[in-house]
Structure formats: C-alpha cells, structure tokens
Amino acid sequence: MEEIKILSFAKINLSIDVTGITEDGMHAVDMIMHQISFHDDVNVRFLPDQAKPKGNVDIKVSTNRYYLPVDERNLAYKAAALISSLYADKVPGGRVEIEIFKRIPVAAGLAGGSGNGAAVLHGLNQLWKLGLSLSELCSLGARLGSDVPFCVMGQAGYNFCLPKSIRKDKMAVSCARATGTGTELTPLKGVKQSLVIAKPPMGVSTAEVYREIDSCKIKERPDNDALAKGIMDRNFALIYDNCINVLENYTLRAYPEVKKLKELLSQNAEAEKVLMSGSGPTVFGIFKSISDAKNACEMLRKRRYEAYWTKTTK
Structure with missing residues (x-):
C-alpha cells in the first residue's frame, strides 16, 4: 500500500466582480x-491488485462528516475517476x-470540496508517478470545477x-486573479x-x-487592477478599498442571517475589512493581529456562530 497526505486549504475571495456571460x-x-x-486533511492511498488490468481502479471515499456524499457527487471521487x-x-x-478529515465548513464559499478534489489530483499524480506538471494538473482541475485550479496552485x-x-x-502561489469562468489564473504574491x-x-x-445576480442593481464594483497593485505593493489601504464582492448585492438581501453576521463583525473596532466570501454564507474579517482575530472569534462563538481564527498563507 502506498499513501500520501495532502493539506487541502480553504480560500477566501478578496473581490468578486461578475463581468458578463460566456459563449x-x-x-x-x-x-x-x-x-x-x-485546511482539511486528505489521505490518499493506493492498493495495487495484480489481478486487475491497467486502468481498472475502484474508488472509495470516507469522511468524518456523515452527511457528505462519498460517491461520484463528491469532487474527491470525481478527481480520482477523472485522472484514472x-x-x-x-x-x-x-x-x-x-x-477526508473535514474542518472547512461545507457549502460555505470557501472551496472546501474543490480543495479536496485538487488534493486527490496531487496525491494520485505522485502515487502513480504520472509526472504531470502543475499546469497540467490545473487543466485537469478546470474539468472538475471553477475553483479547483486555484486550489491546485x-x-x-x-x-x-x-x-x-x-x-x-511559478504558479505555485497562494494568491491569484481569476478571470473567464474563474479558471484563467494570474499569480500574485500573497499578503500576510x-x-x-x-x-x-x-x-x-x-x-x-x-442566477439572480443578473437582476440586481450593482452599486459598487471592485477595481481589480488597483487591488492587484495594492497586493503587489503591500498597500493595505488600496487593498481594503477594493475588497468588494458584488454577489453580496443578492445574498445579503435574500439571506438576512448573512447580512446580520456581516454587520455584527463589522461593528468590531479592530476589523480592518469585513466581506462575504464567494456566494456566501461565510463572512470573513481581516484583523491587524492574530490576538484581535482570536477575540473576535470568541465573541462570535458566544453568539452561536461557527467561527474560526486563521491567517492567510504567504
């Protein structure tokens, strides 16, 4: 038996703009x-069976979250099926x-499932000695979902x-600008x-x-050129000014619980910026210090929110 453990990291969106409809x-x-x-932990094992012909691979997925599907609906399963x-x-x-040992909340706008799929691509590329490049792995990831290539990177x-x-x-970075359907990636240097x-x-x-964002009036859009420049220059004022997620225009209106959470976290004087990640419902706050983040996390937990303190990878 051969085995590899991959750390499957979550992501946040510093900005999201919807620019149109593709062909x-x-x-x-x-x-x-x-x-x-x-992050989640993804352990990938391969048990060879000489009685089976090449390419004949059974796939078994297990997780500590009983409510998660472990069949072809799971991106980790899909990744194994695709590459095999x-x-x-x-x-x-x-x-x-x-x-899969899950820590990342499910269906939360944090790319938890996408990361699990990416981890399987990395793991099987190593266990099977396929020699696929990072670019090739990202291309495979794009066939699984729009967030998977970024997670691979x-x-x-x-x-x-x-x-x-x-x-x-050069593409092995923790921050990137994504265009098109989210799979066209330009690497950026991450910020701590x-x-x-x-x-x-x-x-x-x-x-x-x-589906519903098209009918929403978008009041403010991010300037992603300026945001990218702020990241590269470590200009945090420029970064925070352009941390804008246009999907909030629908989600905060349709889901009052998300709006309430964002308002609560925004009231914290130590928060530099508060934003919804992805399409929601997760909200994140950026703080100057990890101690401030821990204090805010404790406040939210006391109010019965699922909350975690963490940091960006850099």
Whole structure:
C-alpha cells in the first residue's frame, strides 16, 4: 500500500466582480482569491491488485462528516475517476482509498470540496508517478470545477511531500486573479493577514446567487487592477478599498442571517475589512493581529456562530 497526505486549504475571495456571460452560458468573473491556512486533511492511498488490468481502479471515499456524499457527487471521487480514466494506460489496477478529515465548513464559499478534489489530483499524480506538471494538473482541475485550479496552485506551494518541480513552479502561489469562468489564473504574491471566518447555521445555493445576480442593481464594483497593485505593493489601504464582492448585492438581501453576521463583525473596532466570501454564507474579517482575530472569534462563538481564527498563507 502506498499513501500520501495532502493539506487541502480553504480560500477566501478578496473581490468578486461578475463581468458578463460566456459563449457557453456561464457567468464571466474577475476576482482575486487568497489561500488561508485553515485546511482539511486528505489521505490518499493506493492498493495495487495484480489481478486487475491497467486502468481498472475502484474508488472509495470516507469522511468524518456523515452527511457528505462519498460517491461520484463528491469532487474527491470525481478527481480520482477523472485522472484514472485519462491515464488508464499508466495506472495499475487496484483500489484508491481517499480519507477526508473535514474542518472547512461545507457549502460555505470557501472551496472546501474543490480543495479536496485538487488534493486527490496531487496525491494520485505522485502515487502513480504520472509526472504531470502543475499546469497540467490545473487543466485537469478546470474539468472538475471553477475553483479547483486555484486550489491546485495553492496546495502546490504548501505541501512539502510534493516534488520540488511542483513546489517551485511559478504558479505555485497562494494568491491569484481569476478571470473567464474563474479558471484563467494570474499569480500574485500573497499578503500576510490575520482572519476570522464565520458562517450562520444555513447554506446558500451558489447556482441561485449567480442566477439572480443578473437582476440586481450593482452599486459598487471592485477595481481589480488597483487591488492587484495594492497586493503587489503591500498597500493595505488600496487593498481594503477594493475588497468588494458584488454577489453580496443578492445574498445579503435574500439571506438576512448573512447580512446580520456581516454587520455584527463589522461593528468590531479592530476589523480592518469585513466581506462575504464567494456566494456566501461565510463572512470573513481581516484583523491587524492574530490576538484581535482570536477575540473576535470568541465573541462570535458566544453568539452561536461557527467561527474560526486563521491567517492567510504567504
């Protein structure tokens, strides 16, 4: 049996703008994402079986969250199925076992599931010695979901079990600007920030938010050129001025619980910026110090919110 453990990091959106509709009917976006240190653990095992022909691979997924699907609805399962089918001539027969220890809240706008799928791509690339480059892994990720390529990039620089060729790739970064459907990525140098992430006890449908955002009047949009410049120059005033998520225009109106959480966190005098991540319902606050973030986290927990203090990966 061969095994590898991949840290599957969450992400936050420092900005999201919806810029139109692509030819295939998807929403075009312009956004900046940043990886954070909060993570799931994904253990990937391969048990070869000489009685099975090449490419004949069974897949088993398990998790500590009983309510999560462990079949083809799970992105980790889909990732294993995709890579084993595409490289069947190089993959020995056997069984893939994927064990996911979840910490990242589910359906929360933090790319938890996307990260798990990315982790499986990294893991099987190593266990099967496929030799795929980071660019090739990102291309595979794009077939699984719009957030997966970014997760592939971010994990590459922070999993030291991966080969140097992956870890030192110019795309192995923790921050990127995403355009198109979110899969066209431009690397940026990450910034060190202390954070609180929190969510109300409910979920938000990403499909619903993107479907309804077209009918919303967008009051303010991020200047992602300015935001990218602020990140590269470490100009935090410029960064905070352009941390804008246009999806808030729908989610905060349709889901009062999310609006209430954002307002509560915004009342904290130590918060530099408060923003919704993705389509929600998670809200995050940026703080000057980890002690301030811990204090805010404790306040939210006392009010029965699921909350965590963390930091960006840099």
